[in-house]
Amino acid sequence: MANDMMNRHNDLFDAMNDWFDLPRKFFDDNEVAKLMQSDVVENDKEYVIKVDMPGMDKDKIHLNYNNGILSVSGSRKSFKDMSKDNSIIHRERSEGHISRSFRLPNVVASDIHAKYDNGVLTITLPKQQAGASDNSIQID
Structure with missing residues (x-):
């Protein structure tokens, strides 16, 4: 009986923690990663x-490659399917x-290409070939 009372207390306490923890979960980077699962x-x-971006229009997805970092972003407006x-x-x-x-x-930025099909964004980033860039320094 005492154990049942303890469990009821824990269930109530856990529910309160979930409720008050909601703002942190909403802004947590791990939660964003769950929305944009990628391989x-x-x-x-x-x-x-490959990035899962279901329900987004292709024209609302933006890609940028700068200083060795690929940024993927997207936005979605409210759904109008409710009468x-x-x-x-x-x-x-x-939304x-x-x-x-x-x-x-070491990506050739001018050769990056992307395709969006059935809610999955596929981005191909060709690597620079050895000797393709002239960043080496000759020692005399």
């Missing part, structure tokens, strides 16, 4: 990144702006 593959010639006669009882589909960055050195 990064590397081989000798290129990096290939005026209905009241929303529960909503989980979010807003999300972004992620990946550090990928």
